[in-house]
Amino acid sequence: MSEPLLVVDDLHVTFKIHGGRAVRAVDGVSFAVRAGETVGIVGESGSGKSVTALAILGLLPSRGVTTSGSILLNGQQLLGASEHDMQDVRGRRAAMVFQDPMTSLNPVLTIGRQLTETITRHLGVKRDAARDRAAELLDRVGIPEPRQRLKNYPHQLSGGMRQRVMIAIALASDPALIIADEPTTALDVTIQAQVLELLREVVRESNTALVMITHDLGVIAGICESVNVMYSGRIVESNERHHLFASPRHHYTRGLLASVPRLDGAQGRLVPIPGSPSDVIAWSEGCAFAPRCPAVSDACRGQAPELVSSPEGGTLRCVQPAPVGMPVWSGR
Amino acid sequence: MSVLTRRQRADQLDDPDVANSLTREAWRRIRQNPLAIVGGTIIVFFVLIAVFAPMLAPFNPRSNAWFDQIRPTSIPGPSRDHWFGLDEGGRDELSRLIFGARASLMIGVLSLGIGAVAGAFFGLVAGAFGGWVDSLIMRLTDILLAVPSLLLALSVAAVIGQSQTAIVVAVAVPNIPLFARMLRSSMLGERQKDYVTSATSVGVRRRSLVMRHVVPNSLAPMLVQASLALSTAIIDAAALSFLGLGSADPGVPEWGRMLANTTRLLNVAPHLAIFPGVAILITALGFNLFGEAVREALDPKLRR
Known part of the structure; x- marks a missing residue:
């Protein structure tokens, strides 16, 4: 297979909060994305997924923020690059949809x-050419009458239209990498599907690498080839999409799946994950998910589990994983 | 029909950012506000008077042709020849009021304009660069704010002498820190907004980020402050000329000084206090009403 376009290796992001306390928002995250590939990062609020995205684009x-590790885009180190260099990367080679x-x-x-603008x-073209290109982009993201729309203000467009415009702006100079940070969260379900379809089309036509950040497993199921599940700043499980959905092994992944309704109704009652993530203890006293984990044991406390490749494919950070092939909805 | 649909559309816009966005919408709201119409009419009225003073004034404001009618115990009040009566120097009060509108409006507008532009400049620099530049400018404005404006005005007059310029400078300078702080703080607020991050994420350069994205969205509070501060500036200008800071030539009519000259004569000629006083009051009221309407038009929280 080809060389990965984006390689994030052992990324750490630490926020200093007032009073000297430090919060490790991202705590050793590694993943890679190839051209034309869509990689999902899933996790609940505060898991560090958005911070990871923001860190990639600087x-x-x-x-009050310290970062370490490595972010390589086509071999170029982005972490610690000058603001001047980053301005040329943003939009030109990597863009973001919010x-x-x-x-x-x-x-x-x-x-x-x-x-x-x-x-x-980025393309250094004249105004007229830029307008043509802008209309072309609006047309590409499925906005009717693009020439007229160019004169509109954002408030004159609906939410779905605006998200299409955001995607058009991100596509403006054909970036090799697009990071989409919860691009469908603020939209209606029907519009969500359209926007996802649009992103899928972009990936297919332009061979763009897409990092999809979401808390919505439905979005992951619809678009991503591989998935990284994040919890409290670390990746706890990653796998090909099919394997992850068929055989989730980390209890957090399983909890996420159990809390999402299934269309076939095979599930019965939705099961929430009890509690909420804590940024205070995190991984220093064993597995950060232990206080909420249904399968917690003494082995989970004291030392944080390492992320290890499992023989069945994918990686996993758990000392007591669920057995391979055990379905989610027959009780955890 | 088209008016109705436009209004309906405007009602649907409950996103606060949208309210700031379109000057056209703001104008529409100002035009529909009765306060704005009253205030605007007053402003236009006084501006016209100031502009066409030589045509409107029945007499030369400096002519003391009627000095022989002035007695220490009686100064003629309103009459058919002199609608607003005579002043203590035997001059036509109405003509002096009409010409006085020039000085009062000009000083008020000029001083506020200078204060707002200079303040906006410093606020822009502070808000755009941040860091030590920001700290330096903000400490300087703190110093300016700590000096009582009257003391400042008197020192300005002491340095550059008694003149209308002294009033302009004295009213303008205390306005600088107000506008500087206002623009800086609204810029800081705007910089946190999502659209700034998203513009940054597609590589928009810092200069255009500040000038084309942040500043236009930060101007609304400035506009409101400016239109409300105009009335204060006019009152302040009148007050300073009341205190004797205005033109060194006593023949030049200024509302504030006209008021000052008559304090000793209140029981002899109350009309000399009433007319300039009312003129100042109505002008200030006009600017205040209009400023309030601008605020209502631009401030989403106050929209009805």
Whole structure:
């Protein structure tokens, strides 16, 4: 197989909170994405998935944040690159689509201005050419009457339309990598499906690498080839999508699956994961998921489990994993 | 029909960012606000008076042709010849009021304009660069804010002498820190918004990020502050000229000084206090009403 386009290796991001306490938002995350591949990062709020995304594009605030590890995009080290260099990477080689299309577009500029801004910035073309390209992009993301739409302000478009515009802006200069941070969370279900279909099309047509960050396993199931499950800043399980859904082994992954309704109704009652993640203890006193884990034992406490490759494929960070092939919905 | 649909559309916009976004929407809301119409009418009225003063004034405001009618115990009040009566120097009060509108409005607008532009500049620099530049500018504004504006005004007058320029500078300078802080803080607020992160994420350069994204979204509070501060500036200008800071030539009509000259004569000629006082009041009221309407139009929390 080809060389991976994006290689994130042992990424650490630590936030200093007021009072000197440090929170490890991302704690040794590694994954790789190839061109044309879609990799999912799934986890609940506070698991560090968005921070990982922001770190890749160097969008974390500079004050109070320390990062270490390595982020290679096509061999270029992005972690610690100068702001000047990062400005050329962002949009040109890697772009991001954000969660809330309602607030992610500038309310005082027409969408045409916001599109052409990125186009002229990266492709160095004249205004007219940029407008043509902008209309072309809107057409590509499925917005009817693109020429007229260019003159619209963001508030004149619906949420789904705005997210399409966001995607068009991200696509403006054909980046090799797109990071989508919960791109469908703020949208209606029907629109969600359309936006996912659009992203899938982009990946297929342009051979773009896509990192899909979400808490929604349905999104993962629909679009990703492989999945990384994050908990408290670490990847706890990763696998090919089919294997992960067929045979989830980490109890957190299983908990996530059990809390999602199934269309075939095979599940009965939805089972929530009790408790909520804690940023205080994290991994220093054993497995961070132990306080919420149904299969917790003494072996889980004291020392944090390592991420190991399992013989059945994928990697797993658990000392008491569920057996291979055990379905989720017949009780955990 | 089209008006109705436009209004309906406007009602559906409950996203606060949207309210700031379109100047057109704001204008529409200002035009529909009765306060704005009253305030605007007053402003236009006084501006027209100031502009066309030579045509409107019945007499030369400096002419003391009627000085022989002035007695220490009686100054003629309103009459058919002199609608607003005569002043203590035997000049036509109405003509002086009309010409006085020029000085009052000009000083008010000019001083506020200078204060707002200079303040916006410092606020922009502080908000755009942050770090030590920000700290330095903010400490300087703290110092300016700590100096009582009256003391500042008197020192300005002491340095550059008694003149209308002194009033302009004295009213402008205390406005600088207010506007600087306001623009800086709204820029800091805007910088946290999602659209800034998303513009950054597609490689928009810092300069255009600040000038095209952050600043236009931060201007609404400035506009509101400016339109409300205009009335204060006019009152302050009148107050300083009341205290004797205005033009060194006593023949130049200024509302504040006209008021000051008559304090000793209140029981002899109350009309000399009433007319300039009411003129100042109505002008300030006009600017205040209009400013309030601008605020309502731009502030999503106050929209009805």
